Amino acid sequence: MTVDILVRPLRVLLAACALAAATAAPALLAPSAAVAQSAGVVRDIVVLGSRRIEPATIASYLTIGVGDPIEDAALNASVRRLFDTGLFSDASIAVDGGQLIVRVTENPTINRVAFEGNDSITDEILLSSISTRPRRAYTRARAEADAQVVTELYRRAGRYGTSIEPVLIEQPDNRVDLVFEIDESSVTGVNAITFVGNEAFSDRRLRRVIETTESGIFSFALTSDIYDPDRLEFDRELLRQFYLSRGYADFTVLSAIAELAPDREGFFITFTVSEGPVYTFGEQSVVVSAPGLDPAEFEALIGAAPGDTYDSEVVERTIDRMIFLAGQQGFAFVDVRPRATRNPETLTIDIAYELVEGARVYVERIDIEGNARTLDRVIRRQFDLVEGDAFNSREVDAARRRIRGLGFFSRVDVATRRGDSEDRASILVDVEEQSTGSLTFGLGFSTADGPVGEISITERNFLGRGQFVRARLQVAGDFQVYDFAFREPAFLDRDLEAGFDVFLRQEDRSDESSFEETNIGFIPRMEFPVSENARLGLSYTFASDEIRDVRDDASDFIKADEGTAITSAVGYVYTYDLRNDTLEPTAGFLASFGQDFAGVGGDTQYVRTTARARAYTSFFGEDVVGSFEVEGGNITTFGDDIRITDRFFLGGDRFRGFESSGIGPRDRTTDDALGGNNFAIARTEVTFPLGLPDSLGVSGGVFADVGTLWGLDTNNRGGVTVDDDPSLRASVGASLFWDSGFGPLRVNFAFPIVKEDGDKDEFFRLTAGTRF
Known part of the structure; x- marks a missing residue:
């Protein structure tokens, strides 16, 4: 009896505690205080704390409504939905009998979105990139996400050190101004590019392969090479193609890492590579799995012989030729699959070109x-x-x-x-x-012309049509040039470049030939391929050439040409290009042959012929590049004498060691250069690094030139006789190249070793230019 009296209250107390715990547990687990009962239905919903948003609207966000059973899951889901709207900084639901009491704290409304500190990116661009807008509810999560979007915009612009901080400025009526405070950094360049694992080619040579370049010492004044992660991936492919075209079939880029400097002002990029040995071509054959094709016809298209250094580009060209031939024979779905077998013992690669019937897609x-x-x-x-x-x-x-x-x-x-x-x-x-237009200002200097200035407006994608347009003005001490150029690279949507040039040139040639010259002309032209490596250019020239202000003591040869003559000429240039790189060739050769035929109307009648060929080779991992060039020309009249403005002149950059117009036929009495109807010249040059840091962009070279300029239509006029014999001249010298932040600079030191009386020497010549 006594025990029962003591136990019964204890049982009641334990039951009450269990009921209270069961009732409180859902509220503890909810994101906000939510008190519920496990039984009953919703009789009414009361909303407290709303200021801008209607209570009915808030009630519509709930997953539970009047008449629904009161359940913990529904209450918790309703609280989560209120937070998901982004309209509230706090929300809770309490149950009082059958009544739901919803308490909310509204987020403030954005009154204005502004940016401070942005100079390189406009407000319009930034505002269009973010999701926050005026008259919307402010949420911290969205503001931080927008700050990250702006940060990414600056990174894509090369400003990796930029910081963005969203700041709230409170306004009346629960409104705020959201201001993104931007601390712009300078453009983040590339401090250094290094390579690990390269033995065949130096860091200097490999830097010329990739698109990413190091920031120069003058980048702060002009432009800085901007780090671009997308370009870094492309650089990996460029390295792979470079090595594969030189026989390194096992080459791989193990890693390409960009590390931001501690001051966040630049990146250090490191490429880790594995080169492997050099392979040569082994046995090559054609295997035909597509019926109706003759293997012998395709074997004739193989572009390499056994023993040649393996070149992936040769393999690609061979495949293209085979696919084209198969298509000509009516096999549109033939696929050429090169099966390469590497032979590590002999370092050869056997290739079997398999022609198979591909899927009809x-x-x-x-x-x-x-x-x-x-x-x-x-x-x-x-x-x-x-x-x-x-x-x-x-x-x-x-x-x-x-x-x-x-x-x-x-x-x-x-x-x-x-x-x-x-x-x-x-x-x-x-x-x-990306931007394709530019306004260019140029500054330059040469020992021949003194200061040179240039202003040009260029658009490489005119009106989005892929056309090239340039208007340019060049001014120097002795000449002024105004020209306008237009190019359509795909006329009629074919591989046919068409365009025209309009120019006005005024030049003072009184120092070397006692007259001034004005040329006005219009040249429409087109160019198209005629074979895999050859192109043909056609042009028509209509020009007015005026010789004026001839000095009284000028040569009689020049006085006879004074006045204006109209030239109407058609011409062509055939170019054959087998260089391994069009910008920095280290192997191959380039040859061209062209003629102009004047006399299609106009005042002049002549045939001008020019030819040029240049071969390249390299040594010591392509750090040392040698070239040999021969060039010649002839102009023959079938009317009156050739005018001085149509003849050839040599000297300056074309024949180092002599002044412009420094060699060839010359009036010995007046010392006027007269030019010649024929010329021939051979040039050889070797360029090499000087062992200085690559960031300086300095290299050196040695050269030798030998040639001659001769021939006039008449070598006697007014009692003056001119020696126009083809006497050879020769010079040797050294060059200093500087790829400076203010443009490429070249200094030549030349010594004439064979010359004639009356020739004008030139020991030192400097040329430089810039674009910014």
């Missing part, structure tokens, strides 16, 4: 995105494929490289997707445009 469509300015057809014409053609992945990759090579886009992505059926493929091109 057609191009369904080519979609282009991201080009707000550039016309679709400018991008589309980079494809050799059109809708309905047989799909070829190699052509797609080649088109991607050509689109990137346009220089119109900072990013180019080309993806292939399945079309509406299994035998259809769609190609998606996604690009990001």
Whole structure:
């Protein structure tokens, strides 16, 4: 009896505690205080704390309504939904019988969004990039996300040290001004680029391969080389192509790391590479799996012989030739698959070109995105494929490289997707445009012309049509040039460049030839390929050449030419290019041959012929580059004598060691240079590093020139006889090259070792220029 009396109250107390714990547990687990009951239904909803938002609107956000059973899950989901709206900084739900009491604290309303401290990026660009807008509710999460978006914009502009802080300024009526305070950093350049694991080629040579460059010592005054992670990935591919084209078939880029300097003012980039040995071509054969093709016809297209250094570009060209031949024979779906077998023992690579019948997949469509300015057809014409053609992945990759090579886009992505059926493929091109126009101011100096100034306006993608337009003014001590150039690189959407030049040139030649000259002309031209490595250019020239202000003591040869003559000429230039690089060749050669035929109307009648060939080779991992060049020309009249403005002149940069117009036929009485109807010259040059830090951009060279200029239509006039014999001249010298922040600079020190009486020597010559 006594025990029962003691136990019964204890049981009641324990039951009450359990009930209280069960009731309180959901509230403790909820994101905000929410008190519920496990039974009953909602009879009413009361909203407290609302100021701008209607209570009915707040009630509509809940997942529970009047008449619904009161359940913990529904109450917790309702609280979460209130927070998800982004309208409230706090929210809670309490249960009082059948009544839900919803308490909210509204986020303030954004009155204004502003930016402070931004100089390099405008408010309009920044505002269009963020999601925060006036008259919307402020949330800290969104403000921080927008600050990160702005930070990324500055990083893409090369300013990695920029910091952004969102700041609130309270205003009446629960409103705030959101101000993004921006502390802009300077452009983050590349302090140094180093390579690890390279033995065949020096760091200096490999830096010339990649697009990323080190910031120069004058970058602070002009432009700085900006770090770009997308470009870094492209550099890895450029390195791979460079090594594969030189026989390093095992080459890999193990890593490409960019480390931000502690002061956040620049990056240190390190490429770690594995070169491997040099391979040569071994046995090469053709295996035909597609019936109807003759292997012998395709074997004749193989572009390398056993023992030649392996070159991936040669393999690619061979594949292209085979695919083209198969297409001509009606096999549109033949795929050429090179099966390479490496022989580490002999360091050779055997290649079997397998011609197989590929899958019959057609191009369904080519979609282009991201080009707000550039016309679709400018991008589309980079494809050799059109809708309905047989799909070829190699052509797609080649088109991607050509689109990137346009220089119109900072990013180019080309993806292939399945079309509406299994035998259809769609190609998606996604690009990001960049600036293609520039206003250029140039400063230069040469010992021949003194200070040289230039102003030009250039647009490489005129009206988004891919056209080149330039208006330029050059002014120096003795000449002024005004010219306008226009180029359409794909006339009629074909590989046909068309354009024209208009120019006005005024030159004072009184120092060397006792007269002044004015040339006004118009030259329409076009150029197109005639073979895999050759191009043909055609042009027409209409020009007015005036010889004026002839001095009284000038040569009778010049006085006879005084006045104005109209030239109407057609011409052509054939160019054959086998260089391994068009900008910095280290192997191969370039040859050209051209003629101009004057006499299609006008006052002058002549045939001018010029020819030029230059070969390149390299030593010591391509750090030392040698070249040998020969050049010659002849002009023959079939009317009156050749005017002095149409003859050839040598000297200056064309024949180092002699002044401009410093050699050739000369009136010995007046010392006037008269030019010649013929010239021939040979030049040899070797360039090499000087062992100085690459950041200085200084290198050296040695050279030797030998040549002659001779011939006049008549060598006697007014009792004056001119010696126009083809006497050889020769010079040797050294050069200093400086790729400075103010443009490329070259200094020549030349010594004539063979010359004639009356020739004008020139020991020192400096030329420099800049663009900013």
